[in-house]
Amino acid sequence: MRVLENIISDRGSKYAVSGAPCTSDAEAKLFLKELQRRKKFAKATHNSWALLAADGPLKNDDGESGAGMVILRMLEREGLHDHLIIVTRWYGGKHLGGDRFRHVQDAVRIYLDALAVDRQG
Known part of the structure; x- marks a missing residue:
């Protein structure tokens, strides 16, 4: 599992x-459990995720309403199947409004760019 920490900070x-590569809801939940073994991630406000699996699209907002769909749409646009992406947020005390969706998109883009670099090289 690739983890990119402290990539965005706002208010x-x-x-x-x-x-990580992933093919099912059960496997996604195992990856999430593994991530949350790290105390920092267990204390996160939200661990939103999405996956394009053979059974169909899967997503979980984890309380960050709409975040799973943002991740899912980006996976669909990239045509990236059988790969789980989790965006983690630690709430800082101020509401971000619509900016939170931009941050989720930016986080996924950072991950996809890192994945593309790995595949090239």
Whole structure:
């Protein structure tokens, strides 16, 4: 599992993005459990995720309403199947409004760019 920490910070909220090859809801939950073994991630406000699996699209907002769909749409646009992406947010005390969706998109883009570099090289 690749974990990119401290990638975005805005008004006290901090973001990380993680991901790994994954083929099912059960496997996604295992990856999430593994990530949350790290105390920092267990204490996160939200661990939103999405996956394009053979059974169909899977997502979980984890209380960050709409975040799973943002991740899912980006996976669909990339045509990236059987790969789980988790965007983690630690709430900083100030509401971000619509900016939170931009941050989720930016986090996924950072992950996808790192994945593309790995595949090239």
